[in-house]
Structure formats: C-alpha cells, structure tokens
Amino acid sequence: MRRVSAAVVLMSLLMGATSGCGKEKAEVDPAEERCRGALGGDAVSWMDSIGAKDYRASRYDDLDIVGNTLKGMLRTWTGRENSGDLNYWRDVCDMSSDTTGKDVRFTWGESRYAFSETVKKEKEVLSRLTRRDTDPKSKPDYRSSRVNSDVLLTFLQQDSREVPFYRVYLRCAVPGARDSQIDGDPVAVGAIGETGSRLDGKNVFRHLLRSARLLAKRLDCQNKPQIPTKVPASMR
Template sequence: MTLRRQLTPAALAVVLFGAGACTGGEDGTKGDPPPATADGSACEALLGDAGMAWLKDRTGGTPRPEAGDDLKKARSLFYRQVENWDTGDSGARTFLRADLCRATGTGGGKQFEVRYGPSYFPFDAPFEEASDVSPAQTVTEVNPDVKLVHGKDADGATRYRVYVRCKIAGTPAQQESEVPIEGLMTDTLTGDTDARVHLTHLLHSAKVVADGFDCENKPVVPGQPPASLG
C-alpha cells in the first residue's frame, strides 16, 4: 500500500497546502553537514548568489531573508523521522519540514518560503492525476533520482516541489523511494510567474540539501531543469 492511499482526504489537504514547518529539535545526527555559509545564512546557502540576487531584485531589496531553521537542524530532523519510519507503517503520517528560508513583504501579507523534510508521498506518486483535494500537477522527470512538480493547489496558490531519492544508512531498502526528500517553495512575494526560474533556484537548494544529508545513493541534482520542463 502506498503512502498516497494511506492518507485521508483531510490529511492530504494539510499536506498539499504546505503545513508542517519544523520547530526545534535535536542537533547533529551522524555527523554535521558543512556550514551553510561563512555567516551561517541558510537562505544564502540554499539559493546561492544567483538566487539571492533574483529575490532581492524582484522585491526591490526590501525584504530581509531569514530562516527559522538551519541545514544542521534540517538534517537532524530528516534523519530522526526516516530512521523511525517502518515499511509496516499505516495511517496518515505527519512529517515535519524544516523552514530554511523565508522573506516577508511589507505588512506581512506576502511571503517567499523554502522548506525541506521527508516527503508525505512516495517518489513515484501520480502527481499528474487530479485528486479530491488537489488539481493535477505538472511533473518533470529530471533523472531517476530527482523529480520536479509544480502547479496550483486547491487553495489557488502555486507551489513548486522537488523530490530527491536519498537513502539514509540503516533504514529499510524501500526508504529512498517511499520517503524521499521533499523541497517545497511557496512564492506570493516576488510576482515572478516563470516556473523555470523558480525550479532552477529550487534545484540549487536541493543540491545543497542532498549533499549535506550524505545520501548513500549519491543522487545527482543538476543546476538547471531539463528543456522538457512543462
């Protein structure tokens, strides 16, 4: 039974609307990832120079990007959850995501955010098919270990997702496919509607995260989405 079929419609709605940010947790699991940047900014590490320049340019340089969590905490949180995952698990599971980059506009009404954590859905979930709680999404297969998904959710917001197979030592063989890494980008702040731009910056962040998580299968995360991006 796949995780998609295990989730109730109510739980699916929570999942697809991007709930479940991380708050706190133990630090350092099986070694620490490299420092985010010289000044410890998770936003700068995730987006890189090009991504930060894009964010500042699209917002007039006024928002101050910040993070509630950092890469070390994101790694620790991911490890703890997948190490506790079991192939016999049933019922809806609420995984937590680390809130790694956030920028809020004047007045707080609009926001840019990037979160990472274990995926609620298996890597091969049929995202391109509409469900009771979500319209069909556009799916782009990057390579056997990386997939991009984007589109409007049932609440009308456009969201961008990246899924990366990441095998953690000591977990069941199915873990990398059943509980891959999920990166979620929500942007109501920049006004940029170009999916390729968003997914390019999301891929950059996925490489940073996958490299920091020490995945046994060594997934290759490219710097650009494929030409076939829908």
C-alpha cells in the first residue's frame, strides 16, 4: 500500500484441499485456512478472482485466541471513560498481489466508539482529516446504513486517492459482561482496501456480514443479533 501514513492515522482514529485415496494430503497454507475460518470459502474465492491471490503470513494468534481474547476484553469492559484510546483488534485475513497491486485486509475487534455514537464520531473524524488536506480536489465519501437495532454498516474514504474502510458494527452482549457493554463496547468487523481504489462494495459487505455472523457465534452474543445476508442498496 502506498501513502501508509494516512491509513495509519485513520485507523488510529476509527479502529484445505486433500488428495485422493492412497495419496498424501496436500500441504495447507495456514494463512489461507485462517481466511476461510474468518470469512468462509466464498470470500477466499472472491479475493482470488479480483487478483489478491497471495496470502500473507499470519502475524497474529490463531482465530481461537483472537476470539477468546476479544470475548475477554468485552466481558471485562468497565466503561468508555476507563478504556481511553485502547481497543483490541487483529487482522484475521490479509491478501495481496505484487503483480496486480490488489490488497485486501480483514479485521476483528472492538469498536472505538459506543454503538449509538458511531456515525457521528466517524463523520467528525472524516471532517478533521479533510480540513488537514489542502488539496481543493479532495472529495471525502461517507455512507452508513442502520440495518436493525444491532447492526450498522459504514463506509469511509477520505479521498479517492486514499485507503477505503468498510465496517460492520455489531451490538453483542457477551456472557458475564456488564449491562452497558452491549452499547458501550460494540464489535467491529472491518475490511481495508488498497490505497487509491474502491472495491466492489456489495461483495465486501457480503463477506463482512458473513464474517460478523461467524464472530457473533464465537462470542456467544446473548442478544442474538439478526445479521442479514443481503447488503443494503445504499452500501453497494
């Protein structure tokens, strides 16, 4: 990715195949398995089709550890005033191609904002970043869709030359957490595209919604959030 510093600023402000009988099993890429576990096989096939064919080596713990750590963070959350700027998130799938320049990264983690304040806060972030940009041609893009009481989709890109951010925010009441956690410390499932491009929003959010369902199952969300399978038209 080019212009990495802009992406870092925005992130800080926001957050197997087997062979036939009698043959040895083919070696399975652990990074590919990680992607399949976090997103499902359809997402892997889609990323292959757009040219992001190379799985980057896993830089973090496996999905069980990521899910259990996130669940523990949500369970012990004591209030946003006590959490400061710290929030837990990890890459769960990272694919790229030096040949095509495609780069797609998916993440699981905590949201930086309370669920009810997410849209307002993200718009404020985008506004601050836009004011720093002295280029008069800069055209920020922000969209959101509240699917139901528990699910929110957002898209943010400071400019068409910058990094696009796709997010699914989820109210998830974790067993053993305080009552305020469901609204105060929601879950964020995200995707980050390559600098200066935009992915097919319908496909990105379709795979993010599936990933959110997989994560909700791992977290044992007691409120049973109704995560849709269809992407709202405004986010395509």
